[in-house]
Amino acid sequence: MSPTRRTTPGALRSRALLVLPLTAAALLAGACAPPPEDPPPTTTTPPATCAVPEAPVLSVIDDDEVLSFVLPGGGVVEVAALPASDDPGSATFDQTSTLALAGLSGPTRVLARAAASGCVIDGIFDAVYDVRPTYTGRPDLPGSTSSAVAATNPSIVGWATGYSDYSPGTDVNTGFQTPTNAVGPYGTDVVVLGNSGSITLTFAAPITDGPGDDLAVFENGFTNGTAEQLFTELAYVEVSSNGTDFVRFDSASHQPTAVGSFAFQDPRLIGGLAGKDPGGWGTVFDLGALSNQAAVRDGTVDLSAITHVRLRDVVGASDYPNVGDSYLDSFGRQIFDAHLTTGSGGFDLRAVGVLNQAA
Template sequence: MKRQLLSIALTISPALAGPYEPPATREGSTALSASDMRFVAWASEVVSYQVGAEVSASFQTPENALGPVGGYSSIVTLGRGGSIVLGFAQPIGDGEGPDFAVFENSFSDTFLELAYVEVSVDGVHFMRFASDSLTAAPVPAFGSVDATNITGLAGKYRAGYGTPFDLAELGLAQVSFVRLVDVVGDGLSLDSSEDPIYDPYPTTGSAGFDLDGVGVLQVAGEVALLEILAAEVEEEEFVISWRSQAGTTYAIMKRDAISGDWSEVAEVTATGEETQGRVSMQQTAGLYRIAVK
């Protein structure tokens, strides 16, 4: 009898061991997709750029951090210990949930180059978000970092997915500037508990944090945004559904394709946990969002 050998190929995902949120698209992740319609603005000004060591000239274009994320090649590299300060056309406000997100360009869920995130009202005095790193040992140049061991640092998620930050954690109502400071991954940079932070080190050419963009979910003075559950066409109307709280009044808002401004096109008072709003078919072209009034 001839014996047949059966070869089975297995794909094994890295074990997740830490207490914090997992990589993008996994259950429990806080990663925000760059295509998320809740982003209403992006960084619009480079206030300063201090490049660190080991960055080729081709990666020293700070304007690449402005506007929506551009992908792997449209980034600015901070270099070892480098930093960048970005401004915004309107201040970032503290709303419901995260207020802004920072995008890096990692090619995987485990090659994570990290940065401290700081914010400021006046561009002079900055407050840093608390961070924690549980990576126990140095990480070689192309080694792996477990996202579940990281919190409060930009660069937690792969390209196309932003790490969210909430101004409520700092007790701030609004800010006009965001500063990112590269974490040098050899362990000399410390988290809020003064424990060493390790990330891939040493890298060259584009060493350190690679910034793709900073997206804003909440503009100061505007109402909080809510997730749209569904949208469909019924007869002559555009029907939008969202999670709601009974008795709360909501505005359906549409974004002008030319100016980018948002204007209210309908108002609805919720009677239950899910609410529907209806808009004339003449209003369907464009982007919509739901806001608490």
């Protein structure tokens, strides 16, 4: 019915009709519109829930680190940092995507949330970091501030009771491929993961997120005199409450260069990785550090009932054993450790101790 759409020869002759001002054309079109219908029933769509920012969390963290916050789906983030003993309600938020820890010291609470517009805040990033000049050094030296636990420490209330998977990597002799060596109390026998290998230990009494650290992983690193030097092979630590879905502890390495075969490195450059403490000492992990991860937030992994702990060898060099392999920390840096080790290549696991157990 719109005159501007008429294509009959008669209309084409009527050039004036074709160039009617838009307002007039609209009026004519309106004259031909169907009568108005009843308005549709009003429905209220509840506003969406805001995404929660994500950032690396390490219970002990080097004050050289800069936390980068990522909001799933994008958007602006607001961040606050305050002493852990302060009332979180007193936090002052700034719009930023990074937080440099330089200048902070000791237990520090970091909060982050979406700068909400059109969504409802239903959860925020909330983590407590112990900010220190470096990551922890050797626990066996005088004056150490490490919280690594000795294998004889009475705070260890249990040990792995089994294993559900052992996938040895490369460069490990069959004589070192005995996964039951890591089951039960600490001993000096080991199961060797091999370069890029992994093992999953199981716990009949689940590990739970109690006060402080919750589990301790024992490797067989050895020291060099009284120096802050350790021959070590490192592993990522992951936990699960169903044996299928795992979350990984964040990690950090400031080791700037490749570490040679059976060479030492400074443990104060390493955080969040099993193997950073010498033989006889367990590297501790607090399940609470995982509480901001999405799979924990949505209930996929239950930190009150951890039944599986998986250790994945960090090879410590790129493109090994496969071209394209890469071993990064949570800040995107390459992790280096002793490489290449053969015969007993990769992480050497002695035991996993439990510090907090479900009742």
